[in-house]
Amino acid sequence: MSTQRELTYLEAVRECMSQEMRVNEDVFIMGEDIGLYGGAFGVTRGMIEEFGNERVRNTPISEAAIAGAAVGAAMTGMRPIVELQFSDFITIATDQIVNQAAKNRYMFGGKGKVPLVLRTPSGSGTGAAAQHSQSLEAWMAHIPGLKVIQPSTGYDAKGLLKAAIDDDNPVIFYEHKLLYRTKGYVPEEPYSLPIGKADIKRQGTDVTIVATAIMVHKALQAAVELEKEGISVEIIDPRTLVPLDIETIIESVKKTGRVVVVHEAVKRGGFGGEIASLIAESEAFDYLDAPIKRLGGKSVPIPYNPVLEKAAIPQERDIIQAVKETVFRR
Amino acid sequence: MATAVFMPKLSMTMETGTVIQWFKQEGDHVREGDVLLEVLTDKINIEVESYSTGTLLKIYYGHDQVVPVNHVIGYVGDAGEAVPDLPPSSESNIAKDSTEAQHEQKDQQVSHFAGPITQKIRATPVARRIARENGIELGAVIGSGPNGRVQKADIELAVAAQSKSASSLAPTTAKQTEAANRRVKLDGMRKVIAERMAASAYTAPHVTLTTEADMSRVVEVRSTLLPTIEKMTGARLSYTEIIVKAVASALARHSNVNVSLKEDVIEHHESVNIGLAVAVTNGLVVPVLKQADRKGLAELTVESKRLASLAREGRLLPDDMHGGTFTISNLGMYAIDTFTPIINQPESAILGVGRIHEKPVGVAGQIVLRPMMSLSLSFDHRVMDGAPAAAFLQEIKELLEEPYQLLA
Numbered sequence: 001m002s003t004q005r006e007l008t009y010l011e012a013v014r015e016c017m018s019q020e021m022r023v024n025e026d027v028f029i030m031g032e033d034i035g036l037y038g039g040a041f042g043v044t045r046g047m048i049e050e051f052g053n054e055r056v057r058n059t060p061i062s063e064a065a066i067a068g069a070a071v072g073a074a075m076t077g078m079r080p081i082v083e084l085q086f087s088d089f090i091t092i093a094t095d096q097i098v099n100q101a102a103k104n105r106y107m108f109g110g111k112g113k114v115p116l117v118l119r120t121p122s123g124s125g126t127g128a129a130a131q132h133s134q135s136l137e138a139w140m141a142h143i144p145g146l147k148v149i150q151p152s153t154g155y156d157a158k159g160l161l162k163a164a165i166d167d168d169n170p171v172i173f174y175e176h177k178l179l180y181r182t183k184g185y186v187p188e189e190p191y192s193l194p195i196g197k198a199d200i201k202r203q204g205t206d207v208t209i210v211a212t213a214i215m216v217h218k219a220l221q222a223a224v225e226l227e228k229e230g231i232s233v234e235i236i237d238p239r240t241l242v243p244l245d246i247e248t249i250i251e252s253v254k255k256t257g258r259v260v261v262v263h264e265a266v267k268r269g270g271f272g273g274e275i276a277s278l279i280a281e282s283e284a285f286d287y288l289d290a291p292i293k294r295l296g297g298k299s300v301p302i303p304y305n306p307v308l309e310k311a312a313i314p315q316e317r318d319i320i321q322a323v324k325e326t327v328f329r330r
Numbered sequence: 331m332a333t334a335v336f337m338p339k340l341s342m343t344m345e346t347g348t349v350i351q352w353f354k355q356e357g358d359h360v361r362e363g364d365v366l367l368e369v370l371t372d373k374i375n376i377e378v379e380s381y382s383t384g385t386l387l388k389i390y391y392g393h394d395q396v397v398p399v400n401h402v403i404g405y406v407g408d409a410g411e412a413v414p415d416l417p418p419s420s421e422s423n424i425a426k427d428s429t430e431a432q433h434e435q436k437d438q439q440v441s442h443f444a445g446p447i448t449q450k451i452r453a454t455p456v457a458r459r460i461a462r463e464n465g466i467e468l469g470a471v472i473g474s475g476p477n478g479r480v481q482k483a484d485i486e487l488a489v490a491a492q493s494k495s496a497s498s499l500a501p502t503t504a505k506q507t508e509a510a511n512r513r514v515k516l517d518g519m520r521k522v523i524a525e526r527m528a529a530s531a532y533t534a535p536h537v538t539l540t541t542e543a544d545m546s547r548v549v550e551v552r553s554t555l556l557p558t559i560e561k562m563t564g565a566r567l568s569y570t571e572i573i574v575k576a577v578a579s580a581l582a583r584h585s586n587v588n589v590s591l592k593e594d595v596i597e598h599h600e601s602v603n604i605g606l607a608v609a610v611t612n613g614l615v616v617p618v619l620k621q622a623d624r625k626g627l628a629e630l631t632v633e634s635k636r637l638a639s640l641a642r643e644g645r646l647l648p649d650d651m652h653g654g655t656f657t658i659s660n661l662g663m664y665a666i667d668t669f670t671p672i673i674n675q676p677e678s679a680i681l682g683v684g685r686i687h688e689k690p691v692g693v694a695g696q697i698v699l700r701p702m703m704s705l706s707l708s709f710d711h712r713v714m715d716g717a718p719a720a721a722f723l724q725e726i727k728e729l730l731e732e733p734y735q736l737l738a
Contacts, residue, residue, distance in 0.1 A: 257454075257456050257482060285455050286455050286456060286458075286459040287455070287456045287459075288454055288455045288456055289454045289455075289456045289457065289481050289482040290454060290475075290481075328475060328476055
């Protein structure tokens with residue numbers, strides 16, 4: 001098709017929610033200021049006009065109450081979508097998410113389902129400082145019973161959000177703040193992408209970069225630079241951390257023999273460690289021709305100062321450097 | 331308390347040393363001053379002595395291992411005393427809590443006298459797998475990765491070489507032929523020479539001037555002085571010393587040649603220190619005859635014989651090679667007439683000396699045979715120009731043609 005329709009990431013998320021709400025009466029949204037105001041980042045702007053304040057519900061400022069109400073609604077047959085203004089606020093909703101949402105289906109022997117989607121913006125880059133800029137996805141990925149999704153493009157966001165809404169289990173859906181304004185091809189008709197299927201964002205032969213969220217884009221830029229120096233980079237975007245499509249990563253590492261894992265979250269205890277370990281445990285080990293390299297944020301709260309904020313997380317040049325160290329040849 | 335044996339720092343520029351051999355084994359008794367091991371620096375082999383008396387408790391690095399200076403390479407102490415299994419990374423690690431040491435003592439005793447140390451081979455998993463599948467011994471492959479880590483590409487070369495030798499009757503491809511070539515890692519002296527020569531050739535615009543000197547008088551001088559000097563010193567005067575003397579005298583008069591370029595400063599040297607390029611196994615060293623312009627031929631003979639023999643035995647000390655202001659490279663023992671020597675940076679010129687052989691030359695309207703010797707002066711055009719360099723070379727030629735001036 002010659003004229004592919006382009007949408008921003010933000011519009012892709014909104015379009016998915018609207019399309020699902022049109023076809024399924026059980027789907028509704030709740031969160032702080034998501035009604036007339038349209039949400040902290042404007043994702044739900046205009047939705048209250050179409051769906052009314054019963055289905056686009058403004059809530060009090062209590063993440064614990066929002067999450068708790070959503071878990072209850074989900075267990076009674078609704079399909080709630082919760083918007084938390086900043087993913088940092090998950091800390092307040094942690095008991096409801098970790099102790100209730102994640103475990104109820106298991107503890108009720110499968111008789112209770114929790115078809116809940118918790119959408120929340122994460123990441124730095126907006127000058128929102130230490131309490132509004134974190135990447136805490138590894139915390140949620142650690143909890144059995146939660147699915148964790150981190151789409152890097154509008155196309156992936158729309159397809160994966162539909163899959164999340166259709167899923168009978170609680171899903172934490174991380175949207176990177178800086179990706180909201182990025183544009184790309186997004187089909188108009190509803191479609192679903194499988195949860196647990198990685199995407200090869202770029203083909204290459206010398207080194208595999210496993211990157212999540214905004215790091216996918218930084219890695220793609222780095223790959224263009226590295227290509228000029230004759231280094232061919234393959235980029236895998238897992239898209240969903242839980243379940244993780246480790247097979248696609250392993251196949252890529254078997255092909256390239258080298259791997260750099262990049263995420264914005266603090267490197268220590270980050271999800272990159274999990275990916276690195278899975279690779280090392282797999283049959284890809286015997287194909288490794290260099291140590292697995294991890295690149296992540298520094299162990300500091302995200303600074304308010306924009307220069308320091310940038311310095312705290314991996315940038316394109318850091319990725320280039322890491323790849324060069326990994327493809328070391330004399 | 332065990333005393334650490336350190337990789338010595340033998341010159342300002344030395345950063346690492348390579349262990350050549352240990353003369354003692356773990357468990358041997360050593361006395362202060364005993365030679366413990368031999369170490370290779372950039373250019374020389376040197377014997378390292380023990381600073382203490384006791385038992386050699388631990389050897390951390392074996393043959394061919396490269397160790398940064400001031401790193402612990404072993405321990406000497408009381409028999410059975412506890413020392414770390416792995417070399418401490420810095421001096422601070424040496425101090426060990428005594429109770430901790432006692433706890434460790436039992437384990438240590440087992441490993442202390444475990445016999446010859448084995449060097450752990452660094453190789454990537456894929457290199458290990460391909461080596462295993464092809465029956466290649468990892469230790470026999472030179473690693474191109476960090477710290478000599480064997481990588482996939484190294485093993486693939488080895489596999490190709492193996493299949494080449496295994497099926498020498500099979501038609502060979504160009505790649506196999508190439509892969510079968512013997513590969514020797516560029517390191518130690520060879521590496522230093524490679525780096526320095528390349529750096530000199532790339533940074534200094536070299537111009538080489540050549541001329542010939544009639545060596546008739548030098549031949550006379552040598553044969554006259556040889557018995558005297560041999561009687562005085564026991565060393566035989568050679569043409570080299572006379573050439574050194576002539577060059578040193580010329581340099582003293584042409585101070586514009588006795589200079590070094592250091593960044594944007596031209597440094598004029600007070601002393602005339604002549605480096606003599608000496609071929610040794612695997613390479614080349616340049617011991618330095620200090621203050622050569624102030625020494626007589628007898629003194630130069632003794633000194634150059636001493637340095638040459640130390641050079642051949644690989645026992646030159648860093649100080650013997652330090653401070654040169656000008657280098658002479660003599661290929662006179664080969665059938666070489668002229669060549670273009672590369673300047674030994676940071677010096678600014680180098681003299682290449684060819685063979686002495688009889689050639690027909692014109693003298694006062696007659697063609698006569700004379701022992702002629704070619705002189706090739708390479709100079710750094712950044713610091714001097716052709717005319718002064720030519721004047722300097724001419725001075726050398728004239729001194730060699732009238733060598734009695736040197737005795738003045």
